[in-house]
Amino acid sequence: DQQVKQNSPSLSVQEGRISILNCDYTNSMFDYFLWYKKYPAEGPTFLISISSIKDKNEDGRFTVFLNKSAKHLSLHIVPSQPGDSAVYFCAAKRPSGTYKYIFGTGTRLKVLA
Amino acid sequence: DVKVTQSSRYLVKRTGEKVFLECVQDMDHENMFWYRQDPGLGLRLIYFSYDVKMKEKGDIPEGYSVSREKKERFSLILESASTNQTSMYLCASSPWRGANEQFFGPGTRLTVL
Numbered sequence: 007d008q009q010v011k012q013n014s015p016s017l018s019v020q021e022g023r024i025s026i027l028n029c030d031y032t033n034s035m036f037d038y039f040l041w042y043k044k045y046p047a048e049g050p051t052f053l054i055s056i057s058s059i060k061d062k063n064e065d066g067r068f069t070v071f072l073n074k075s076a077k078h079l080s081l082h083i084v085p086s087q088p089g090d091s092a093v094y095f096c097a098a099k100r101p102s103g104t105y106k107y108i109f110g111t112g113t114r115l116k117v118l119a
Numbered sequence: 120d121v122k123v124t125q126s127s128r129y130l131v132k133r134t135g136e137k138v139f140l141e142c143v144q145d146m147d148h149e150n151m152f153w154y155r156q157d158p159g160l161g162l163r164l165i166y167f168s169y170d171v172k173m174k175e176k177g178d179i180p181e182g183y184s185v186s187r188e189k190k191e192r193f194s195l196i197l198e199s200a201s202t203n204q205t206s207m208y209l210c211a212s213s214p215w216r217g218a219n220e221q222f223f224g225p226g227t228r229l230t231v232l
Contacts (some may be wrong), residue, residue, distance in 0.1 A: 010161075017199060038219050049123070049223030051211055052161075089156070095161060106177065109154075109162035 009033050010098050014112035020118050025083040027113050029096035034079065036108075038099035041070060042080050043092045044112070050095055054081070086117045122146070123224035125210050129228045138197040140227050142210030146177070149215050151193035153177075153185060156207040156226070168193055169216060200231045 011030045019025045029039075037058045042050035048093040056070045056079065063070050066075055069082045096110045126141035127130075144151065150169050154162040154177075164177030166185040174185050182204060186194045197204055207228050211221040 012161075040219060042223075049225050051139075051223070052220045056218055076226070097162075106164060106167070108225065111159055111161040 010108045010110040011092075011094060012096060012113045015111070016103045016114040016116070018118060019086045021088055021118075022085045025081075025086045025090065025115055025117065026056075026113045027081040027083075027094050027096075029079045029110050030077060031079075031098050031108075032079065033098070034074070034101075036098040036111065037101055039079050040068070040071060040099070040107070041068075042095045042109075043090075043094050044095065044096060053094070063087045076077050083115075088117050088119050091115055091117045122196040123210055123212055124220050125163070125208075125224040127227050127229050128225065129230075131232065132197075132200050133232055134198075136200050136231075137229075138172070138200050138229065140195040140208055140210075141195075142195070142209075142212075142224055143191055144193075144222070146214070148188065148224075149190075149216070150188065150213040151204065152211040152213075152221065153183075153193065153195045154202050154209045154211065155179070156209055157208035159188060162209065165195065200229075202231050205223045205229060205231045222231075 007031045040055040040083045041053040043051040072079045093112045095112045098106045123144045152167040153165040168174045168187040184196045209226045210224040213221045
């Protein structure tokens with residue numbers, strides 16, 4: 007039972023264009039969402055997060071949008087750069103009082119120069 | 120910078136062997152986690168610990184045990200390795216009970232023959 011889904015295993019985007027990575031979840035009780043980026047042979051690194059009480063969070067070229075009614079979040083990267091090529095995981099934190107996160111399956115982004 | 124290190128990058132073991140995966144973090148973090156990453160399944164939580172000698176099961180604890188005798192070190196133990204435990208194992212830590220961001224080690228690619 008995959009509670010956090012990333013339905014696109016891969017995405018290719020031209021350098022300078024917008025990259026949009028999507029994530030759907032099933033549990034309306036999730037209260038915090040995070041995006042991690044993973045390069046080959048390295049562990050995931052935190053990228054950006056959003057609380058369930060917000061609908062947008064921005065950090066430089068990265069913006070995360072949360073649509074609670076649709077149980078959907080997305081990561082926008084503008085403009086995309088070749089160094090953004092990596093696997094991106096979304097993660098949802100289970101309701102308050104636990105430390106458990108559920109990760110999506112990841113989307114491999116390739117930014118073409 | 121937070122540093123999470125894992126004892127081996129690659130490990131090859133035989134079925135039935137006892138396997139120890141070690142993880143060390145250098146930032147006095149309270150929480151530590153063990154995940155496995157498999158294609159198409161994302162990161163799945165095996166065990167986590169929120170204090171020395173404390174542990175809780177994650178989503179897939181079967182076939183694994185853990186040990187946390189010191190705050191900085193969290194060990195994952197495969198009592199009798201099986202081929203279905205061939206995977207990438209990722210250790211992570213987070214500063215305190217309510218912290219959202221996790222810091223990951225580089226991973227250990229374990230192959231069980």
